[in-house]
Amino acid sequence: MNDWKAPKTIVGNVATGKYFYPRNEIVKEIWIELKKGNYVLIAAPRRVGKTSIMRELERDPNPGFQVIFKNIQSIKSAKEFYKKIYELLLQGFSKSTKVKKWLKKHLLSKSIAEIDIKGSVKFKNIEVDFVSEIETLFEEINNFDESSETILILLDELPEVLHNLNKSGKKEEAIEVLKQLRTWRQGNIDKLKFVLAGSIGIHYVVNAIEGRNSDLNDLKNVECSPFEQAEAVDYIQWATELSTVKYSPDLVAIFLTKIGPYFTPYFINILLEEVDKQARKAKSSDISEVTLNKAFEIVVKHNDHFIDWKKRLSDYLPKKDYAFVGEVLTHVAHREHISIQEIYDKAIAHEKETDYMDFMSDLEQDGYLVEIESSYTFISPLLKAFWKRNNPVYNG
Ligand SMILES: Nc1ncnc2c1ncn2[C@@H]1O[C@H](COP(=O)(O)OP(=O)(O)OP(=O)(O)O)[C@@H](O)[C@H]1O
Ligand SMILES: [Mg+2]
Known part of the structure; x- marks a missing residue:
């Protein structure tokens, strides 16, 4: 198709003008x-x-x-x-x-x-x-x-x-x-x-x-929170309003299960763009859950946007702090969650027992983890998959 139209998304640069979804x-x-x-x-x-x-x-x-x-x-x-x-x-x-x-x-x-x-x-x-x-x-x-x-x-x-x-x-x-x-x-x-x-x-x-x-x-x-679920649904419709690839309500729901439960516009955009790329390659605007899964895998494997998430932590944290924080993240990537007790055990091993919860709140404020009922999990399944791929072995 010659007149293929991409979704109205921008990834990386600030979203202004037609790319800015009102907040x-x-x-x-x-x-x-x-x-x-x-x-x-x-x-x-x-x-x-x-x-x-x-x-x-x-x-x-x-x-x-x-x-x-x-x-x-x-x-x-x-x-x-x-x-x-x-x-x-x-x-x-x-x-x-x-x-x-x-x-x-x-x-x-x-x-x-x-x-x-x-x-x-x-x-x-x-x-x-x-x-x-x-x-x-x-x-x-x-x-x-x-x-x-x-x-x-x-x-x-x-x-x-x-x-x-x-x-x-x-x-x-x-x-x-x-x-x-x-x-x-x-x-x-x-x-x-x-x-x-x-x-x-x-x-x-x-x-x-x-x-x-x-x-x-x-x-x-x-x-400045991520989108609410209803907002995320509206966002996907808004971004794909004029694009060749369209999302049925069912597919939007599936899309959100891949991205959620926290709907950050940045992660939504990354996946929307990869889905569009896959569809364009296949020369078909007809997308399904299979297309979404494939796009997800490719993003995790090839997307250089995520490297920065790792680099930032190692740049800004002293080495010993990074060792503790990195281990916590690797645990969550492999086990889905980490409990306060598990965090404490790691804190003892890393001599962080006086301020380990400060690190947890840093990770939360910085958009890596979220706390649900005294247990922490990754804010984004994409980020989690990326972290796991980068730290494939975990015996903790
Ligand atoms: N209102 C919006 N409408 C559409 N896309 C958005 C919106 N806000 C953020 N994005 C998406 O998130 C990306 C990052 O946006 P922005 O640079 O404003 O975030 P930030 O919080 O300033 O990031 P950083 O923490 O790196 O400074 C954009 O490239 C775009 O993909
Ligand atoms: Mg910024």
């Missing part, structure tokens, strides 16, 4: 929390759609907000972080005509040599204290225009920045950035708000930097 409840909750004055942390396991939601907040802001999205992954110092925030603010303010005019004059009177419309700033050869520049900026704008918009900065990958600072011997700078965010939040700048997300759990990072008991109380967690 209205989550988006609404974020705006409510922001209006209460909170900074929001989009709390979700890996690959559930945090960045996609941020892009949606940017695309369709609530009135009174000027929204800017930035992935700050590559930032390497606290100073660079503040400079970036300053630039983002200028970018945000320059969208409002009234403030823009004032801003131009203001900046000329400052040490700033050049600023382009995108907010990129070049300074003369002098040291600039960006934190105080940021505070002054808000103070002055507040004085001349009380009705000015709230600048909402959507910062993606802050946890990664903190992790990199910590790893490169700049722990103090990481602590300082966390402290600065708290200070801003606690009210000395009320027209600045943040939504944070990241592809590594911020809990790992803050634990490593500030100690296991440190809290993230100054951030309001908004849960």
